[in-house]
Amino acid sequence: MVADVIDSDSWRLWPAGDKRLMVDKQVYRNLSTVTDKDLDTVKRNFEWVVEQLDHLVPPNEHLVVIVMGSPADKAHCENIQKYCNELGLKSEVRCTSAHKTTEYTLDMISFYEGLNVPLVFIAVAGRSNGLGPVISGNTDYPVINCPPGPKEDLQRDVWSSLNVPSGLGCSTVVYPETAALCAAQNIALTNYIVWAKLRARRLGFLETLPRADKEIRSTH
Amino acid sequence: MVADVIDSDSWRLWPAGDKRLMVDKQVYRNLSTVTDKDLDTVKRNFEWVVEQLDHLVPPNEHLVVIVMGSPADKAHCENIQKYCNELGLKSEVRCTSAHKTTEYTLDMISFYEGLNVPLVFIAVAGRSNGLGPVISGNTDYPVINCPPGPKEDLQRDVWSSLNVPSGLGCSTVVYPETAALCAAQNIALTNYIVWAKLRARRLGFLETLPRADKEIRSTH
Amino acid sequence: MVADVIDSDSWRLWPAGDKRLMVDKQVYRNLSTVTDKDLDTVKRNFEWVVEQLDHLVPPNEHLVVIVMGSPADKAHCENIQKYCNELGLKSEVRCTSAHKTTEYTLDMISFYEGLNVPLVFIAVAGRSNGLGPVISGNTDYPVINCPPGPKEDLQRDVWSSLNVPSGLGCSTVVYPETAALCAAQNIALTNYIVWAKLRARRLGFLETLPRADKEIRSTH
Amino acid sequence: MVADVIDSDSWRLWPAGDKRLMVDKQVYRNLSTVTDKDLDTVKRNFEWVVEQLDHLVPPNEHLVVIVMGSPADKAHCENIQKYCNELGLKSEVRCTSAHKTTEYTLDMISFYEGLNVPLVFIAVAGRSNGLGPVISGNTDYPVINCPPGPKEDLQRDVWSSLNVPSGLGCSTVVYPETAALCAAQNIALTNYIVWAKLRARRLGFLETLPRADKEIRSTH
Amino acid sequence: MVADVIDSDSWRLWPAGDKRLMVDKQVYRNLSTVTDKDLDTVKRNFEWVVEQLDHLVPPNEHLVVIVMGSPADKAHCENIQKYCNELGLKSEVRCTSAHKTTEYTLDMISFYEGLNVPLVFIAVAGRSNGLGPVISGNTDYPVINCPPGPKEDLQRDVWSSLNVPSGLGCSTVVYPETAALCAAQNIALTNYIVWAKLRARRLGFLETLPRADKEIRSTH
Amino acid sequence: MVADVIDSDSWRLWPAGDKRLMVDKQVYRNLSTVTDKDLDTVKRNFEWVVEQLDHLVPPNEHLVVIVMGSPADKAHCENIQKYCNELGLKSEVRCTSAHKTTEYTLDMISFYEGLNVPLVFIAVAGRSNGLGPVISGNTDYPVINCPPGPKEDLQRDVWSSLNVPSGLGCSTVVYPETAALCAAQNIALTNYIVWAKLRARRLGFLETLPRADKEIRSTH
């Protein structure tokens, strides 16, 4: 049943032709009638989706490899991993320097390429980011740069991630949550569970933001 | 045969156990013996790979949607599409403004979601980039921001692409080639032809850069 | 009586031909005679103006809509609203994300357009500001961007507010007080009470700054 | 007739209950059917609106005062005035320096305040902008800073416009068109002709952008 | 005696042909012999100069006018005044806003011009500095901009002081001490007491820095 | 006669009690009557002042020393000297590098100190400005930094002029004209001819700017 129903196209029919989730989008059409009951309907639907996802078997293997250039960036990587966990992603956290342990870095890339599963690398390297570009130059899997800060250095150091030489294909984000979401969007191309997690999460905004709006409006 | 041989893990065995491609990596081990013959071997292997790819049937459908916020960015998008073509990606170029034709933008996203194929959006919007974040907030497919310039404005305008609010998962690149490569890396997770195009292209560096090195060294 | 007397042109005659308020401007002509009595005259006039305004009936309806992109910006919006209150402006505080709840945002704009009163929108969105430009692209009322900070990010993030695409007409300020003053100046074009509040407030500078000057001068 | 029909609330009923303009918004609902005929309907409606506006009598007086700090900024001001003309705004272009002819500047402000019509000032001053803040400190009408460039200096010089002291209410834009649009949005609060010009212009985007999209899509 | 001896040219002969002060410069010629006795000679000479200055009658009147744009900058101005006092400068601290009390500012300039003594203005205005340029456009005395901070805003706000329109002649410094020193150098052109204070102070560096060097060297 | 009449205080009485120059300030009081005749009166007065200055004997000696760090900055220095000439300043142009010919620089400073006339140094050094700070650390005369560009480097290189160590008193300007005006304001403290040149020049703005305003207003 799952294979038929849950993919990016037929979500609107889900679950099994039930149009209740469509209804929640109509709720917002007439702003004057956003009642608590409407919001609760959305919320219940949303929670139901999340629960269902826990019963599904993962369709295939995948791995998000979070690589830090220095042990000092461990907290940043754990933050990324926390978001990965919430999105149903499998991940590993590793440590190697493209500058100081270059061969170890190349071996690490080879090791993960040999696993034969869809991979996404998230490169976490402060100051001059050699890690993401060196990984990207030695693999064809997606590489997402997510510099660890400190925040006040980001404005200048982000260019070592963004302004990569021609021929390299790594992209850049500036928040751990964004890195995990990007990785999830990539993996979701081959994994409907992750895709459903993303959609359920995004559906949640349709409940949380209008509820926040309602509270704020009522008190100002 | 293809299904057995060409995937991310068994490339080293390709084609069919022939170790010639491995050889080319050993060439660089002893720097004093990079002969023209060695480089030609690499080059011929590389060309053979590229040729073979043209005979393979695409394993499944996919689409890269390149969206510009203004007709003024057409040349930038055509440049991205040119790189997509080289990497074997199917792409469409579209035009809509998240600010001025917001509903049209939402309808366009729905239209592509309804196609039921792996999608990657590349958002091309100059000045304040509302397009990429609005698309990313309304889909779960990967969205890659690739601001069109002019180059001297990039340093400040790129932050409207990079510094997205919490909950959004779009990433950013600054060159058309990088955007196409990122899209290809995403699609390659489900498409071995695109994956092979990427690998063949990257293999090419092992021939072109040492040849350039040899020429430069001989004249200085 | 009010209609004859209080408009932008005849303020100098106000109240009812009394030239005392003109006198206070002459006070500053001869710097050597700024006595405490002179400053007190200005101050009493100024206070009298403020008191009178409380007895007048608003000439028509209006509304300042302060919209935040995230509940995290509530304090910033309350600060704007506090200044609006001081200037006699009616305001509402709302919450919606142009990225994550795009349709809800469009519906919110339609709702306020339907109220049929002079409107000013103040858009409060941190990081990449999609909110102000999306509102401005979907209404013809004034839209004032007032990014919420943090202050150290303002220098780069303000460009997502300032550097809007062609065809959009939103403007930008960097302080909550400035946003409220701009909104008041807009509303004052059709509302003499708000206009008088602005003038009385500005007249206050002629008393407070010279008094501060006098105190500082006497102690240094 | 006009008073009944053309205001911000009843535009949807305009002209006289004809729902054709509503239709054009429905056109975009089903993306697969944007035919040339649909776009032409929108276009004809749009042109009809523009024509009708030329027959209406302005409801009241107003003035946009475009002030430059140096004769060198004449072209920039003429550009702003061109956009003002297109939006049905009356405008004057003036020249005075807040630094070098301070009293002349104060007299100029008094002169316009004495005209007793809704005013908007647009301040055009390169380098350190003293003009906009000095005008704003001496009037209660809206003041819009629009620095004249050169563009490469904007990033640092714009702060003399943006970062105004407490108590000042001027706002800032970076393009001549944006300045004219802001001025029009302010005047439109009291002038339905200008309001209608703005709406017709914005309605035009619903025709021009989808047409551009259609052309681009068909050739890529 | 004073008139013969103390001017910028004959300092080397001072006091009264005694060449001891020349000696202190020779001390540094042979680095290996910087004894404590040598440094003490310099120090005693230096102290003698300072003492003598207290017995001299000022040759003429002068005034440094430190003007702040807001009472919030009082501490910054007091800091400047403290340095002025140390250099023997007479100074007054004033408060006026070029934006909000423009005429009061013009009157203040006229008042000081009427004093008929050599003047230097130091303008202290945060954010967009209109004060220094407006003063400079309305006087021919030197105007020194010394923005009050906060320090992290200096990099962008200093341009409203530095990038003045053509025809204005104000200069800029970033520290209170530098402002006082600049003012002293200007006044010293007509006042040998201030000139001597400056020279004695600068002579002090020849004692304090080598002493610091000696201490540091001995402990590392 | 001159000594009685031309000083900073009695300018308003000049020439010899003739109040015509006062009149020109009253001209601007009533904006509606700025006739060509009024402007011509101002202009003739202004020209008469300039002519008279040519017949006066300089009251004392002075010198502006324009020092460049490299022969490449000659054009920039000539530009400064041109403005100095227009303001009646005596100047010399010199070349020395604080980095490469340090002792030559120190000797040059000593040489000018020995001239025993009021001095102003203008330091012109591109890239890292060591010249101005080294001169300022070795003299007590005013030192004005005026970096030669190129303009696009100014934003970062100006800090080597602005951010001087404690104890140094040099100030900074960014235009050749501003450097000459600052030097003139300094010299004018002891030289009424230069002072009168400055005042006549500034008086000129009261004629040229209103004339420009009149022309612009009449054609827009």
Place this chain on the structure above:
Amino acid sequence: MVADVIDSDSWRLWPAGDKRLMVDKQVYRNLSTVTDKDLDTVKRNFEWVVEQLDHLVPPNEHLVVIVMGSPADKAHCENIQKYCNELGLKSEVRCTSAHKTTEYTLDMISFYEGLNVPLVFIAVAGRSNGLGPVISGNTDYPVINCPPGPKEDLQRDVWSSLNVPSGLGCSTVVYPETAALCAAQNIALTNYIVWAKLRARRLGFLETLPRADKEIRSTH
């Protein structure tokens, strides 16, 4: 024995043909077998190298001269010296200002040039760095600029170190450790003990980073 064995070429044979150190590089070839025993082998080798270095006699003299422009930078210089000590470098810490005690600075340079040993200067000067360029213009030994901060000023002040005039050969680093490492690399060209210290230290990364990786991997 030492002279034969320890130089940059024969390190791989060291000590005395023992290939154990080569082994440690092979360890990383097969990522799946990085056992604790392997890492311990590397570590023991590394420790052995460090111990041996303590028994060797320095091959010749050398000196690193760390010069600060102000006593306020003492802590920064001590930090540099600490790293110098760890690398076996002899160093002295000095204090002189290129601006305020220019001749003393020139004498200091002459003094060290007279020592007739290989020298490296490290120039530590905050704000506008005149010290490094003045030293570099007066010697032919390497000069390394290492600005002392504060960190938030580095971005603009570093240009007074980087953007030196033509003809100067000083280089720039931003961390005390980097300055010491650069000095060591320079001295190592003539001193095998320092060279060996550098190599042993770099060899250490091959043990510490994989160990950190192993720990991180095991807990995530």
Place this chain on the structure above:
Amino acid sequence: MVADVIDSDSWRLWPAGDKRLMVDKQVYRNLSTVTDKDLDTVKRNFEWVVEQLDHLVPPNEHLVVIVMGSPADKAHCENIQKYCNELGLKSEVRCTSAHKTTEYTLDMISFYEGLNVPLVFIAVAGRSNGLGPVISGNTDYPVINCPPGPKEDLQRDVWSSLNVPSGLGCSTVVYPETAALCAAQNIALTNYIVWAKLRARRLGFLETLPRADKEIRSTH
């Protein structure tokens, strides 16, 4: 004879006790007597030094390795090599990408380390500089980053060279001439010919700058 005379300490005695070169420094002591004859003496001495250097045999081997990350940087590297040639340095120009041909880069480093001569690496890599840091992490020889531009990108891209991770010891310069001078200063620690070239070149400034000064002074 040469070995006795030309080293860094005895230059002042050179050639063979002749004090003429000392004389030229005394020339500048009395600024009023810089005659053409004095300058010619300096010039002839300077030329004599340069000629003598051509007859000397290099004392030992050395090599400057100029490595570019892309063939596009060839002109920049040739420029560096031109300056190296002028300073008597032996150099080679190579091409490899740390990102795209990582192993080839590591092999290249090993190759040069095996040459057993004093080495200096100059790394030329545009955009994100991975080359210099990767070389520096894999050798103990000096590594000098010299980014190739374009100049307008330098301000942000230089940080990928400057802001290297802890443990790396590469330094940075921004001009080809500076890179060559730094390399020469390093090699000069072990090579008196290069040292003498540097000193002769620096001595040249004592002739060229005063001559330029003399010409400029005589015409202004």
